[in-house]
Amino acid sequence: MAKLVNDWLDELAAWSKPFLDALEHPARRHWAPYYLRGLLLPGERKSVQPMATRLGLPAHDQLHNFIASPSWDGAALEAVLARKADALVGGPDAVLVVDDTALPKKGSASVGVAHQYAGVLGKNANCQVLVSLTLAREEVPIPVALRLFLPRAWVAAPARLERAGVPAEYRAARAKGEVALAEIDRVLALGLRFGCVLADAGYGNSALFRQALTARGLCWAVGIPKVQTAYGTEVTLLWPKAHTGRRRLKPVPSEKPTSAEALLAQAAWRPMAWRQGSKGPLAAEFAVLRVRVADGPTTRDGTHLPGEEVWLVGERRVTGEVKYYLSNLPADTPHERLVGLIKARWVCEQAHQQMKEELGLDHFEGRNWHGLHHHAVMVMIAMAFLQHLRLAEHRRTGRGKNAPPRSGTTTIAKPARGARRPRRAPAETTASANTMSALQL
Numbered sequence: 001m002a003k004l005v006n007d008w009l010d011e012l013a014a015w016s017k018p019f020l021d022a023l024e025h026p027a028r029r030h031w032a033p034y035y036l037r038g039l040l041l042p043g044e045r046k047s048v049q050p051m052a053t054r055l056g057l058p059a060h061d062q063l064h065n066f067i068a069s070p071s072w073d074g075a076a077l078e079a080v081l082a083r084k085a086d087a088l089v090g091g092p093d094a095v096l097v098v099d100d101t102a103l104p105k106k107g108s109a110s111v112g113v114a115h116q117y118a119g120v121l122g123k124n125a126n127c128q129v130l131v132s133l134t135l136a137r138e139e140v141p142i143p144v145a146l147r148l149f150l151p152r153a154w155v156a157a158p159a160r161l162e163r164a165g166v167p168a169e170y171r172a173a174r175a176k177g178e179v180a181l182a183e184i185d186r187v188l189a190l191g192l193r194f195g196c197v198l199a200d201a202g203y204g205n206s207a208l209f210r211q212a213l214t215a216r217g218l219c220w221a222v223g224i225p226k227v228q229t230a231y232g233t234e235v236t237l238l239w240p241k242a243h244t245g246r247r248r249l250k251p252v253p254s255e256k257p258t259s260a261e262a263l264l265a266q267a268a269w270r271p272m273a274w275r276q277g278s279k280g281p282l283a284a285e286f287a288v289l290r291v292r293v294a295d296g297p298t299t300r301d302g303t304h305l306p307g308e309e310v311w312l313v314g315e316r317r318v319t320g321e322v323k324y325y326l327s328n329l330p331a332d333t334p335h336e337r338l339v340g341l342i343k344a345r346w347v348c349e350q351a352h353q354q355m356k357e358e359l360g361l362d363h364f365e366g367r368n369w370h371g372l373h374h375h376a377v378m379v380m381i382a383m384a385f386l387q388h389l390r391l392a393e394h395r396r397t398g399r400g401k402n403a404p405p406r407s408g409t410t411t412i413a414k415p416a417r418g419a420r421r422p423r424r425a426p427a428e429t430t431a432s433a434n435t436m437s438a439l440q441l
Contacts, residue, residue: 012036015385018084022076031066032378038063039359039382046360067364067378068371070165077377078145082190084384085144088391089137090193095341097134097141097348098180098199100149102127103362110367111164114151120352130376131179133187134348135194139275140391141351142384144192145183146361146376148369149176165368176202177209184216196329198345201225204326207295207307214308214328221311221327221342228324229257230291231306250299253306257294260324264289264314272336274343282343285316288335293326311338355379 016036020029038051045051048067052060102118104127111128118125133145148170154160155173174182180203197220203209204222213220237251264287273281291312296305311333313325325342327333355361359382364375 009037011389012040012385015388016381018080019077019381022080023072024076025072028066028072031063034063035067035378036382036385039379040385046363047365064366067374068366068368069374070368070370072370072374074370074373074377077381078186079190081377081380081384082144082187082192084388085135085142086192088384088387089135089140089142091137092193092195094135094137094194095344096184096187096192096194096197097136097345098132098184098197098203099134099345099348099352100129100131100176100202101146101352101356101361102129103364111166111369111372112148112150112154114153116151120356128372129176131176131183132348132352133180133183134351135187135192136344136347136351139347139350140387141347142387143348143351143355143380144187146373146380147179147183148372149179150174165370167369170369175206177206177212181209181212184213184218188216195219196221196341198341199223200345201324207293207304210293210326210328211295211307219327219329221325221329221338224260224324224326226259226261226322226324228260228326229294229304230260230263230310230312231255231257231294233290233292233309235292235306237305250297251305252299253303257303260312260314261322263291263312264324267314269314269316272339274340284318286335286339287314287316288312288338290331313338313342315339315342351383355383359383 013033016033020032023029023032034055034057035051038055039046041051041054043050043054048064049060052063055063057063100119102116102120102125104118104121104125105113106126107113108126113126113128115124115126116129117123118127118129121127129149130146131149132143134141134143136142150161150166150170150173152173154166155171158171161171180199184197197213197218199209199220199222201223204224205228210220210222231253232255236254238254239251267287267289269285269287271283272286273283275282289312290309292306293308293310293312294304295307298304308328309331311325311327311329313327315323315325317323327338327342329338329341352361359379361376361379364372366372366375
């Protein structure tokens with residue numbers, strides 16, 4: 001046991017050195033390893049006081065001061081995290097998943113808390129919402145950004161923003177898509193490599209979001225509502241001559257736009273599998289069509305003109321539920337690859353679950369902006385370290401130097417032979433049995 005503990009601590013010390021170097025200040029360099037160990041150790045609560053107890057500290061004040069202090073910025077740690085994530089799973093085959101995750105709260109004083117939609121609960125609730133970016137390759141997700149979304153009620157209350165320590169540059173009203181685009185720009189500037197951006201309909205239903213991704217030269221595949229309209233690829237723009245009045249300033253399309261649901265109603269649907277699950281292939285029926293999405297300028301009657309040519313994809317699940325997607329991937333993209341990319345978005349949900357259930361993302365009890373984001377970046381660093389261990393173990397077992405675990409592997413590592421699973425452990429754990437045994441003082 002002592003050797004396992006020492007091996008784990010030594011590995012964490014070596015792996016986290018670039019993060020400590022980025023902190024610079026001696027006191028922060030001293031307390032950051034304690035905080036990381038506190039997040040990684042087994043325990044029901046990952047708030048400051050329980051972590052300090054498990055770490056054997058005489059008090060929790062200094063650990064709290066480290067994480068809640070407004071005197072340091074997490075940007076330096078986020079930059080190191082981006083480099084680490086890119087080295088582990090970055091590349092042209094990687095995807096960057098845009099999503100958000102809710103942190104339920106009881107009070108009203110925590111920064112950004114409001115009655116808003118909480119995906120984890122499936123309804124509106126009192127919560128904070130973090131916009132997230134997750135870099136993933138072949139089911140190995142590493143979150144690289146968590147940024148708080150500020151509801152309008154907060155933006156409209158300067159005194160409230162001041163009390164919560166919200167930096168001036170974040171006080172303007174921004175939609176979640178705008179927050180996500182700012183974070184995408186940040187990680188692109190840091191050199192993060194990926195081949196496609198994925199998002200659900202909460203982001204994909206915004207024409208501005210899709211167009212902004214295209215303007216950045218990025219490939220994307222996003223969910224849309226069934227009422228999203230589009231044209232056939234043969235649509236043309238006409239300029240009818242007016243008999244009286246001013247000259248027409250905008251053209252009119254040669255056909256009326258049609259909803260995604262109607263366009264695919266008569267399309268050919270066929271079963272396709274996107275990965276191997278624990279009980280066999282995961283499959284559904286899909287229909288695929290090239291269209292011109294109706295998100296261009298509006299005509300006099302409010303109709304949107306044709307925008308870029310994209311893929312329209314429908315997914316009909318065994319439950320009867322139908323989902324719709326758009327993607328600007330090239331016209332010669334095989335349908336199987338298109339479907340595989342669309343369904344790769346699930347890894348961000350796995351990452352969110354693991355960060356909450358294993359690493360205490362939603363356990364932070366502070367109220368200010370800096371403390372929440374410091375806690376979030378430390379949780380992401382801990383998650384990246386566990387993925388580092390997973391991939392190192394994968395390479396050690398001889399499946400290839402750089403290849404991630406085979407498709408269909410949903411847990412980060414299998415328990416060691418003979419090891420007992422913790423009674424309350426979730427189905428998808430973040431560490432192997434050997435690692436969890438080592439995470440004890």
